[in-house]
Amino acid sequence: MYKVVIVGGGTAGITVAAQLRRKLGEDEIAIIEPSTKHYYQPLWTLVGGGIFPKENSEREEKDYIPDGVRWIQSRVTEFRPEENQVITDKNETITYEYLVVCPGIQINWDKVKGLKESLGKNGVCSNYAYETVDSTWENIQNLKEGIAVFTQPNTPIKCGGAPQKIAYLAEDYFRIHGVRDKIKVKFISGMPSIFSVKKYADALMKHCQETGIETLFKHNLTEIRPEKKEAVFINLDTNEELVQPYDMIHVTPPMGPPDFIKNSPLADSAGWVDVDKSTLQHKKYPNVFGIGDASNLPTSKTGAAIRKQAPVLVKNLLSLMKGEPLTATYDGYTSCPLVTGYDSLILAEFDYDLNPRETFPFDQSKERYSMFLLKKYVLPPLYWYGMLRGRA
Numbered sequence: 001m002y003k004v005v006i007v008g009g010g011t012a013g014i015t016v017a018a019q020l021r022r023k024l025g026e027d028e029i030a031i032i033e034p035s036t037k038h039y040y041q042p043l044w045t046l047v048g049g050g051i052f053p054k055e056n057s058e059r060e061e062k063d064y065i066p067d068g069v070r071w072i073q074s075r076v077t078e079f080r081p082e083e084n085q086v087i088t089d090k091n092e093t094i095t096y097e098y099l100v101v102c103p104g105i106q107i108n109w110d111k112v113k114g115l116k117e118s119l120g121k122n123g124v125c126s127n128y129a130y131e132t133v134d135s136t137w138e139n140i141q142n143l144k145e146g147i148a149v150f151t152q153p154n155t156p157i158k159c160g161g162a163p164q165k166i167a168y169l170a171e172d173y174f175r176i177h178g179v180r181d182k183i184k185v186k187f188i189s190g191m192p193s194i195f196s197v198k199k200y201a202d203a204l205m206k207h208c209q210e211t212g213i214e215t216l217f218k219h220n221l222t223e224i225r226p227e228k229k230e231a232v233f234i235n236l237d238t239n240e241e242l243v244q245p246y247d248m249i250h251v252t253p254p255m256g257p258p259d260f261i262k263n264s265p266l267a268d269s270a271g272w273v274d275v276d277k278s279t280l281q282h283k284k285y286p287n288v289f290g291i292g293d294a295s296n297l298p299t300s301k302t303g304a305a306i307r308k309q310a311p312v313l314v315k316n317l318l319s320l321m322k323g324e325p326l327t328a329t330y331d332g333y334t335s336c337p338l339v340t341g342y343d344s345l346i347l348a349e350f351d352y353d354l355n356p357r358e359t360f361p362f363d364q365s366k367e368r369y370s371m372f373l374l375k376k377y378v379l380p381p382l383y384w385y386g387m388l389r390g391r392a
Helices: 011-021 041-048 133-142 162-176 198-211 303-321 369-389
Strands: 002-007 029-032 037-039 058-060 069-072 076-080 085-088 093-101 146-152 183-189 214-216 219-225 230-235 241-245 248-250 288-290 334-341 344-350
Touching: 002 011, 011 029, 011 303, 011 369, 029 093, 041 133, 041 162, 041 334, 041 369, 093 303, 133 162, 133 248, 146 162, 146 241, 162 183, 162 198, 162 248, 162 334, 183 219, 198 214, 198 334, 198 344, 288 303, 303 334, 303 369, 334 369, 344 369
Parallel strands: 002 029, 002 093, 029 069, 093 288, 146 183, 146 248, 183 214
Antiparallel strands: 037 058, 076 085, 085 093, 219 230, 230 241, 334 344
């Protein structure tokens, strides 16, 4: 029995636990998380571009569980919100007074035929797993001529800008190393446009035009044919098939809510944790809150969003414990640092209404070296020593 049980020990779970621990006593909070490693996943774009070794993104999970918080190293298999219980894969029944659900998003590699068995071989790569991110850098370095394809699915994904960031880095690398005129670079996306906020979309399309990156939208990747080096896309408007040859292809896999969330009483009709978009409280079970990528909050799924969500959730949870109104509100703020080359970045920040919410006193839709340095040198320590310690 715990006062607060947190399902998920990723960015959201650790951040919430660290902030809550300052207000609650020892052993009142438990985190249920099976993984022994913790990853700063935004770094994987830079790993795929050869800027950092992947080891820089990895830490031991135990080093970030806050002191006084119990770590239950199990996997949740069932929610019983009517009884205030969760069941784990070790047949543990864990009882709570309050529940925070934040297990992250599920990567569905098997939704693209031939992808899972092709990863890391025959020019197929992806930044979306620690085990495969090195293959992206290998492919970029080794490609001297041909076609480089970069994909994005039409599902929600973690860090919505990451599929195009690696395309920009690859294009810049080819240019720097004198092979750009021998390589076609194509960004093929299942989304209707390159970005949801017009101000940044205009800037990104201009970048693509100036660098010669070909773009194609509303085309979803459905199959990889590694023996032929062909990728099969479906036109989402006409349902027609497009067969695209490639010499290297970076795949962003389809994603969705974790199965144990989708099949639970906590899910909405699409399978996400069903919470109020302002208070983060569950719509049916008042002692349950949701945060991060597994929630149905209508904003981009980023660490920056979690950074703004966490203090709202913590304040409202503490208010609920005291029987007070939930007054803290989240406005949908999220941020996406869009790397556009080895010395440039567009820092997109916006809210639920897709209005820019920029931090700095200049136009953040312009590519800047200073913003690239922010992503490279400032954001990683802010994550490890700020967010995960409950300080930022």
